[in-house]
Amino acid sequence: MDQALSARTSMLGAHKFPATPPASSEARDVTLIVANMRCGGCMAAVEKALLASPGVTNARSNLAAKRVAVRFDPQRTDSEALANVLERAGFHAAEATHIAGEAPNAQSADLLRRLAVAGFAAANIMLLSVSVWAGLASDMDAPVQSMFHWLSALIALPAILYAAQPFFRSARSALASRRLNMDVPISLGILLASSMSLVQTMFGGEQVYFDAAIMLTFFLLIGRYLDESVRVRAKGAAENLLGFKATTATVIGEDGKPSRLRARELKPGMRVLVAAGERIPVDGRVVSGASDIDESLITGETMPRLASAGATVHAGTVNTTTAIEVTATATDEGTLVAEIARLMHAAEQARGRYVRLADRAARLYAPAVHLLGAMTFIGWMVAGAGWEQSLTFAISVLIITCPCALALAVPAVQVAASGRLFAAGVIVKAPDALERLAEVDTVVLDKTGTLTLGEPRQTDPDMIDPAVLQRAACLALNSRHPLSKALVKAAHARGLALQRRSSVQEIAGSGLVAKTAHGEERLGSAAWVGLAEGGQPATLWYRRDGETAVPFHFEDALRSDAGAVVSELKRAGYAVELLSGDSHAAANAAAAATGIDTVHGGVRPDGKIKRLAALKAQGRKVLMIGDGLNDAPALAAGHASLSPASAADISQTAAGAIFQGEKLAPVLETIAVAQATRRMSLQNFAIALAYNALFVPLAMAGLVTPLLAALAMSLSSIAVTANALRLRTMRLSLLPAAKVESAP
């Protein structure tokens, strides 16, 4: 390893600094993801380990983001070595290769700055306003009142111009594309309130609404900021998961010398060396060597496939037995990944634009509000109030209906819901994921890796003589084949001590062989140990010279709560289907074990999309849960989608939310929370409308004062937020048994 390291370092150095480089002036920064950094102790340990390794000048960990920023001398170390340092210290680390700087944070920091300015202005203007309101009841002189109004204007106008820009921008772009969104009435309300207040201040009037305008901006920015911060956190967590999938590859140059490259820097035609246990970084053809390839993420097939020279291998599969050399053919249009990408693209387009709850509300709300304003103006004109008076009343209607609570209603609930799900290990990625999930009535599951754990487990460890199991497992220790790993696990589970054998040979597609004092030991396929008939497919045979062969049976174990989750879904009235790329027999067996009635086995990726389209044609709203590359198009096509954290990176990107852990139960929790989110959003809309029902008649009657307007703004916003926060406290009553409400 050290040799490879120094070779890499010198290569980097030669590349960057042809002559003797200036000492340590060209420090490089890298961000490492540290998945299991969970407390202050880990944080200190991570920094200590990094700072102690040569070439590192600075290490600063971020516990919230689970990342550590490292500055190092590229001639003395590199990011891979740093990740290895952390691995040795007991942390699971990877370089964050595809994270684009601090861009996502910049947006939320910008909102926070505007929020601070609005908060400062709101607090000070409120002080002045309260004095004016108190002065109305006592003996404030007109000049003092006017001075207070001018002071308010001086603070409010620049603050609003700066802080409310996100709303103005969004409203402008909506109007430019001839749409109405919630920001149109918001911007109109803020602008009208400010300009009318300025006019009233100039002429010594009393209808001064600076406090309402700035409070509105302040509350709305809170909603916007919360929305953004949830998105940033989800995005960061999703990137962390993907970071561990980004691979580096060993490329063999034309001179035959190996060098390490990032997977995305690979080009077709390059020769890539894939060691045993490594993920194959490219689509390509095997040039030399033969090995068992674990394709479970691609095809849903648990058992590895033998690939020898000339065979095609796909990116994302794992090379399990021996090193092979692969020529990259990634740009071939015929490759599986290209086909998947095409299908996904088509599915996303067919999915259509989803109109979110808040936008649907805005489409009804904005015209209604503007109509009310116009009616007020016309009504007062007809009543003979004069156009100035009528205009004032009409504007006060627009101010009082400004949808502060309405615009906070959905973000506040979303924040509470995402926070709750985050704590349960579910990362909600897509902004509309929860709304889509709440509408689902059919759940379609993939088998391998979703309903099951995606790795084989021994089914009969107790039937085997411990001594035989121990000997077989000692052989299996030398192999990365999924069945070997399962055998080792089973031996560990029975408390057997294992010792690595020397001189073990592994033959791809066959098995392991070792020469010992007791004769030759063989572990592998039936043919490998000299039997004609293999029995069940997932069987490993062990034989020592002169003894009879012993079979070990394996199966892809179901997630421990798969049956319970399926029956819970069915009890709640959901239609549950299994859609697997694995064989009919395997799919049927898994369905029978979990109680799923509708099964489709041996389905190709385009077949999965067809099935989803058929369900959609029946008017069903489908939740697709899958992990493999072959599920990615279906994930994009489903009404809502979920992916386990073990999924292929392309699937995680396609899915609306990702759940972590060995259990399937987060699926229930996610649906339950999504339904609660929808319910509480609607409740919040009702609260906001109730406030309007109370204050709009007053405004139309010309009875609204600045005090009333400020009260209405603040109270409705606080009521809506308080209601949303209930979703967090509901956690305690919901968590023990997440109950799904009966489907619509």
Next chain:
Amino acid sequence: MMALVWLIPVALFLGLLGLGAFLWALRSGQFEDLEGASWRAIADSERPGPPRARDESDEPPI
């Protein structure tokens, strides 16, 4: 009433001071890791203060 003439500017000045402090804290990245900051306060570190200072002061020139 004369009190207002200096009380209001003082109040505004103090408010602006608070706003400035917040914006400075935001700019210097103090809100980037709220979880970690709470742990750092109680960590028994051999080198107190932000480790940023290290690359200028502690690192011997090579």
